[in-house]
Amino acid sequence: xxxxxxxxxxxxxxxxxxxxxxxxxxxxxxxxxxxxxxxxxxxxxxxxxxxxxxxxxxxxxxxxxxxxxxxxxxxxxxxxxxxxxxxxxxxxxxxxxxxxxxxxxxxxxxxxxxxxxxxxxxxxxxxxxxxxxxxxxxxxxxxxxxxxxxxxxxxxxxxxxxxxxxxxxxxxxxxxxxxxxxxxxxxxxxxxxxxxxxxxxxxxxxxxxxxxxxxxxxxxxxxxxxxxxxxxxxxxxxxxxxxxxxxxxxxxxxxxxxxxxxxxxxxxxxxxxxxxxxxxxxxxxxxxxxxxxxxxxxxxxxxxxxxxxxxxxxxxxxxxxxxxxxxxxxxxxxxxxxx
Numbered sequence: 001x002x003x004x005x006x007x008x009x010x011x012x013x014x015x016x017x018x019x020x021x022x023x024x025x026x027x028x029x030x031x032x033x034x035x036x037x038x039x040x041x042x043x044x045x046x047x048x049x050x051x052x053x054x055x056x057x058x059x060x061x062x063x064x065x066x067x068x069x070x071x072x073x074x075x076x077x078x079x080x081x082x083x084x085x086x087x088x089x090x091x092x093x094x095x096x097x098x099x100x101x102x103x104x105x106x107x108x109x110x111x112x113x114x115x116x117x118x119x120x121x122x123x124x125x126x127x128x129x130x131x132x133x134x135x136x137x138x139x140x141x142x143x144x145x146x147x148x149x150x151x152x153x154x155x156x157x158x159x160x161x162x163x164x165x166x167x168x169x170x171x172x173x174x175x176x177x178x179x180x181x182x183x184x185x186x187x188x189x190x191x192x193x194x195x196x197x198x199x200x201x202x203x204x205x206x207x208x209x210x211x212x213x214x215x216x217x218x219x220x221x222x223x224x225x226x227x228x229x230x231x232x233x234x235x236x237x238x239x240x241x242x243x244x245x246x247x248x249x250x251x252x253x254x255x256x257x258x259x260x261x262x263x264x265x266x267x268x269x270x271x272x273x274x275x276x277x278x279x280x281x282x283x284x285x286x287x288x289x290x291x292x293x294x295x296x297x298x299x300x301x302x303x304x305x306x307x308x309x310x311x312x313x314x315x316x317x318x319x320x321x322x323x324x325x326x327x328x329x330x331x332x333x334x335x336x337x338x339x
Contacts, residue, residue, distance in 0.1 A: 078182040099210045106214060109136040111201040112166055142166040145215070145253075146224045147207050148241065150313055152180035154226060156187070157311035159200040161303065165221075169202035170214075177204040208239075208246065215253040222304065223250055225262045227314035230269040242273040244280060251282035254332040259286065262328045263308050265318045270326035283330040291327045305329065 100106040109116035115138045144162070146155050149169030158167055171177045180202040187197040205214065228241040242262070250260060260283065262273045277283045293301030309315055309325055318325055 077186050078179050097204065097206055097210070099205060099213050101213065103212075103214060103216045103219075107136040108138045108142070111168070111203070112138055112198065114195060114198040115139050115166065138166070140166060141219055142168045142215070143219070143221045144168070144224075145170060145220055145222070146226070148172070148226065148228055149180065149202060149224075150226075151176060152183060152202060153312045153316070154224060154308060155180065155200050155202065156183070156197075157307045158304070159197050161307070163196070163199060166199050167201075168214075169200070170205045170207050171202060172204065172206050174204060177202055208241065211249050212252060217252055218255040220253050221255060221258045223254065223258070223260045224304075224308065225260065225273070226308055226312045227264055227318075228269070230264065230266040232268075237272075240269070240272065242276050244276055247276055247280045247283065251280070251332060256332055256334045258332040259302075259304075260330045260332070261304060261308055262330075263312075263315070264326055265314070265323045267324070267326060270328065274328045277328070277330045282333060282335070284333050286329045286331050291329055302329070 117137045117139060143165050144158065144167035146152075146158075146167065146169045149155050149171050152169055155167060155169045169180055171180065184197060184200055184202060191197055225241055229239070231237055231239050254260070260277065262270075262277075264270050264273070274285075278285060289300040290302050291305055293299050298306065305327060309327070310319070315325065
């Protein structure tokens with residue numbers, strides 16, 4: 001009969017009314033997949049997130065187990081994947097660092113045992129009075145400093161080229177420093193007959209704060225600043241490794257005629273470093289042939305510039321990406337005589 005609703009129509013109308021009056025979040029939940037599916041999805045997402053966390057216990061355990069095996073095998077070279085760390089560190093943070101009060105207090109003998117002065121090799125067994133006066137000296141001083149040495153690519157390339165020159169890598173990151181130290185140890189064991197790599201070492205240090213604590217006046221002949229942190233933001237420029245103040249410290253530890261080598265793939269940083277060194281009275285730009293050479297073979301290019309371009313980890317990365325490398329080198333000039 002028209003005008004009257006059937007029993008089925010009444011039920012459909014009631015059901016529709018309930019759905020309309022139901023809260024929207026409840027209706028949405030009803031329309032989603034079953035709870036079992038949601039639970040599986042959440043579990044898998046949680047698992048994926050845990051697997052990619054850098055501090056995951058399994059990764060730490062693998063790293064510790066690997067380092068134990070490395071200790072047992074002295075000649076085994078370390079693998080970078082177990083020493084990965086953030087690309088940059090804040091130089092203004094209060095890092096837990098050990099540094100000498102002065103260069104005379106530095107324990108150089110522990111870094112270069114083959115060059116230790118006879119009688120100083122076991123100076124740590126001396127009494128406290130002797131410790132305070134013992135310099136733990138070397139037969140020769142460190143002359144090359146690679147500031148921010150990273151994984152030590154340049155350091156390991158320079159060591160065979162200058163076998164009679166002591167060189168030191170300075171790196172602020174803990175794991176990266178440990179990698180370089182382990183590699184130095186392994187290479188020394190591998191080359192025990194020839195004595196190679198006895199002239200190279202690495203320490204953890206913040207050179208922006210403590211450079212004069214390690215080196216005496218006019219001690220160094222070369223300083224390398226390879227692919228430093230560009231600190232793009234203007235408020236971060238004060239953290240750059242080159243500034244007028246820091247350049248004065250570089251001038252202090254460099255002997256007259258010594259060279260500061262800089263290289264970066266960031267043009268803005270290149271202009272910054274170039275400008276600050278050119279304005280400093282203790283430095284002058286070297287000849288263009290020194291930095292670039294002549295012809296396709298780069299004839300006349302300084303050997304250290306050639307190695308700096310090709311042997312650093314960042315340099316290799318820039319080459320793979322077909323990027324630009326900006327080089328600028330500066331010579332330490334003689335101090336002007338007092339009038």
